[in-house]
Amino acid sequence: MNNDPEPGAGKASEPEVAGPSKAQASQPAKPSGPSITPSGGGMVSQEDKGQATLVWVLTIFFGFIPGLIFFLVAKDKPFVHKHATQALGFEIFIAIAYVASWILAFVLIGFILMPLIWIFHIVITIMGAVAANKGEEYTPPIAGGLTKAMFKT
Numbered sequence: 280m281n282n283d284p285e286p287g288a289g290k291a292s293e294p295e296v297a298g299p300s301k302a303q304a305s306q307p308a309k310p311s312g313p314s315i316t317p318s319g320g321g322m323v324s325q326e327d328k329g330q331a332t333l334v335w336v337l338t339i340f341f342g343f344i345p346g347l348i349f350f351l352v353a354k355d356k357p358f359v360h361k362h363a364t365q366a367l368g369f370e371i372f373i374a375i376a377y378v379a380s381w382i383l384a385f386v387l388i389g390f391i392l393m394p395l396i397w398i399f400h401i402v403i404t405i406m407g408a409v410a411a412n413k414g415e416e417y418t419p420p421i422a423g424g425l426t427k428a429m430f431k432t
Contacts, residue, residue: 323358327356327358327359328358328411328412328413328414329412330349330353330356330359331358331359331361331362331363331411331412332408332411332412333345333349334346334349334359334362334363334366334411335362335366335404335405335407335408335411336404336408338366338369338370338404339400339401339404342370342373342374343367343370343371343374345363345366346363346364346366346367346368346369346370347363347367348363349362349363349366350363350364350367358414358416361416362407362411362416362417364426364430365407365417365418365419365422365423365426366404366407367426367430368419368422368423368425368426368429368430369403369404369407369419369422369426371422371425371429372419372421372422372425373396373399373400373422376392376396377393377396379392380392380393381393403419403420406419407419
């Protein structure tokens with residue numbers, strides 16, 4: 280005769296602890312903190328990424344002004360300052376391109392160049408915003424050399 284109670288009988292059952300499911304446990308966890316820039320520049324906070332992205336997005340609507348504001352204000356944030364510098368240099372390049380196409384409009388070539396410049400402007404600023412949001416540095420094509428020469432970055 281066995282006087283042992285049945286397993287689990289008379290005991291309070293242990294509450295199940297809610298944890299990650301098996302599917303969630305097999306996936307690697309995404310870091311929620313700052314990310315490291317590929318160029319080895321150190322940690323970039325979410326706030327810095329947001330500000331750098333904002334610089335690029337606002338340049339679509341307001342031209343060189345957001346780049347200039349962030350260039351002057353964000354000197355203590357190297358990631359934001361670098362993106363503001365690149366955006367400002369790119370916007371100066373775009374302004375020069377628009378003036379040149381306006382002058383060439385008298386020969387009818389400028390009317391073809393203006394929409395091409397606009398499309399190029401939109402594409403490059405979106406690429407800059409995406410790179411900034413990822414925490415990566417970005418140098419716009421063509422205008423990168425102009426920016427380096429003007430701002431000695």
